[in-house]
Amino acid sequence: DTAVSQTPKYLVTQMGNDKSIKCEQNLGHDTMYWYKQDSKKFLKIMFSYNNKELIINETVPNRFSPKSPDKAHLNLHINSLELGDSAVYFCASSQGLLAGVNQETQYFGPGTRLLVL
């Protein structure tokens, strides 16, 4: 059983296109995240959602629009793709937001490798 899953695994597309990446977790967690890992392997938080509500947007361009239809899903839609968007995008989830009670441990999905040509 895959705890956090993402589709697609690979995504190759042209500049200017719009694409979506889907994420699902079957852990019963309340909080989900999107991270971007660039070619130098830097991992950076993009968004976090708790109970379908946006908590943090870490200065991500508004071409990126996350959508959470329910607690188990957090999808990422990207408009007008640019070359610099090429990266691996990781979804993650944690039980909740409370500190000190094991809620903050985050589990990552397998990643989506996006290549913009």
Add this chain to the structure above:
Amino acid sequence: GENVEQHPSTLSVQEGDSAVIKCTYSDSASNYFPWYKQELGKRPQLIIDIRSNVGEKKDQRIAVTLNKTAKHFSLHITETQPEDSAVYFCAAIQQTGANNLFFGTGTRLTVIP
């Protein structure tokens, strides 16, 4: 936001030797510090974590130490094995209402058989 620095960026050790990776953080309010291991083409996987009310934690060959006063924490791997070769990331959670992980820049560990 939180700023996490990690050293060294690359580390090569002989099989059986120990490896140490060090991180510093900027926000004194941060209170949760996980370590992730990422093998080539795979997802980051949690290997150990420590909370700010604890100074040291050990799990078999892996240990983490935390110095809150100095705002630094370290990962220690003993009796290294070739399968320990990977990129290791430290991280800190900034308690601003969301458990956003701020990652270090990663350490590529190579264990030479």
